[in-house]
Amino acid sequence: MITRFDKLQTELPHPDHPSPNSAAAVQELLGGKFGEMSTFMNYTFQSFNFRGREKMRPFYDLIANIAAEEFGHIELVTYAINLLLSGTTERGDDPSETPLASAADARNTYHFLASGQQALPMDSQGNFWTGANVFSSGNLKLDLLHNFFLECGARAGKIRVYETVDDPTARECVGFLLVRGGVHIVAYAKALEKLSGVDVGKLLPIPDISNKRFPEAAKHEARGLHRILYQFSPEDYPRAGEIWNGQHPEDGSELEVEVGGPEGATPPDLDEEPQLTAPVGPDIDPEMFAEVAGRLFPEVAPKQRTASKARSQRKTASKARSR
Numbered sequence: 643m644i645t646r647f648d649k650l651q652t653e654l655p656h657p658d659h660p661s662p663n664s665a666a667a668v669q670e671l672l673g674g675k676f677g678e679m680s681t682f683m684n685y686t687f688q689s690f691n692f693r694g695r696e697k698m699r700p701f702y703d704l705i706a707n708i709a710a711e712e713f714g715h716i717e718l719v720t721y722a723i724n725l726l727l728s729g730t731t732e733r734g735d736d737p738s739e740t741p742l743a744s745a746a747d748a749r750n751t752y753h754f755l756a757s758g759q760q761a762l763p764m765d766s767q768g769n770f771w772t773g774a775n776v777f778s779s780g781n782l783k784l785d786l787l788h789n790f791f792l793e794c795g796a797r798a799g800k801i802r803v804y805e806t807v808d809d810p811t812a813r814e815c816v817g818f819l820l821v822r823g824g825v826h827i828v829a830y831a832k833a834l835e836k837l838s839g840v841d842v843g844k845l846l847p848i849p850d851i852s853n854k855r856f857p858e859a860a861k862h863e864a865r866g867l868h869r870i871l872y873q874f875s876p877e878d879y880p881r882a883g884e885i886w887n888g889q890h891p892e893d894g895s896e897l898e899v900e901v902g903g904p905e906g907a908t909p910p911d912l913d914e915e916p917q918l919t920a921p922v923g924p925d926i927d928p929e930m931f932a933e934v935a936g937r938l939f940p941e942v943a944p945k946q947r948t949a950s951k952a953r954s955q956r957k958t959a960s961k962a963r964s965r
Contacts, residue, residue, distance in 0.1 A: 650909050662727060664809050667807055670803055681708075703882040741917035752768050820853050846891050868895075
């Protein structure tokens with residue numbers, strides 16, 4: 643089971659201006675082959691499918707904890723894309739004014755034609771994410787090796803997206819993910835070392851550039867975020883620390899497991915886009931809407947009936963005056 647908190651793992655600043663093409667680039671970090679959808683679904687299925695769990699419990703706990711964090715990363719990237727898309731097209735309620743005209747020049751028109759200027763589970767080219775990206779062989783060494791490669795590929799993708807966009811929203815998101823993804827790279831390297839005796843950490847960093855070269859990542863590393871593995875449960879999955887311990891292979895800092903997640907930040911309240919009828923259109927019937935709400939939520943029905951009665955009385959009084 644999953645307990646969900648209404649927080650983002652880190653705070654995202656609002657963009658300087660709308661940028662649909664930056665949003666399209668960031669989509670690679672969501673639904674690309676090495677995106678957050680892939681890391682989340684790979685580790686989730688590997689943890690669900692894990693055989694011999696009690697015998698290899700520290701490895702199971704490690705994969706399960708990382709899977710939980712990846713769920714939050716999907717949410718973080720989604721909000722970054724939504725913020726970049728907000729205000730892209732002309733707001734209004736008159737469709738004859740061609741309010742979506744600017745979308746014709748956007749790199750990814752799916753953001754406007756198939757959603758309400760919102761993120762979708764697809765890559766930067768508009769290819770939808772597929773379950774074919776999930777690898778779950780059942781062999782622990784092979785799965786860990788795949789996960790190490792997946793995280794290194796994800797890191798390369800984050801660096802290239804960072805180098806593509808200059809918007810502070812996108813770069814803040816990428817900087818945080820570089821640090822947390824780096825934790826996962828080191829975690830899988832240490833898991834492989836425990837299982838095989840091979841010093842995989844000597845390969846790092848992959849690609850050969852330090853997170854400290856990226857200001858938005860460096861500030862998180864200065865707080866020690868690169869050496870913390872979160873245990874996303876107060877009691878379960880406690881043995882990941884049998885793998886996540888010792889020194890960080892890049893800077894020698896001491897690794898630690900922290901029970902719970904990061905402090906997080908309040909998710910931004912995304913602006914309405916009336917030209918896309920998101921969340922509602924201009925011709926909604928408020929009385930019908932209130933009636934439906936009353937049926938769905940009986941506890942508010944008495945209030946709705948009182949309001950409806952008051953409206954009827956006002957209409958009756960108005961007709962009487964007109965006579």
